[in-house]
Amino acid sequence: PPQIQVDLSPLEELEQAIYVRDITLSPGITIMTDPEQLVAKVSVARVAKVEEVVTEEVVAEEAAEEAKEGEGEAEG
Structure with a gap:
C-alpha cells in the first residue's frame, strides 16, 4: 500500500512509543523495516x-x- 495508518490513541503517557512491531497489518502485507524501528513516541x-x-x-x-x-x- 502507498501508506499505512497508525492509531496513536494508545499513547496517553510520556515516553510511551509505537514501534514497527506494534503495527497490525492486513493479511498478505509485510513490513521489511526493522521491527525495533520507532514509529511514534510521546515526549515533552x-x-x-x-x-x-x-x-x-x-x-x-x-x-x-x-x-x-x-x-x-x-x-x-
Whole structure:
C-alpha cells in the first residue's frame, strides 16, 4: 500500500512509543523495516522553554528602551 495508518490513541503517557512491531497489518502485507524501528513516541515539547527565554530577553530589551526614552525626556 502507498501508506499505512497508525492509531496513536494508545499513547496517553510520556515516553510511551509505537514501534514497527506494534503495527497490525492486513493479511498478505509485510513490513521489511526493522521491527525495533520507532514509529511514534510521546515526549515533552521543547519549544515552550525556548519561548520563555526569548520572552525574558524581549522584556529586558523593552525595559532598557523605556529607560533610555525616560532619560531623553528628562533632558529635553
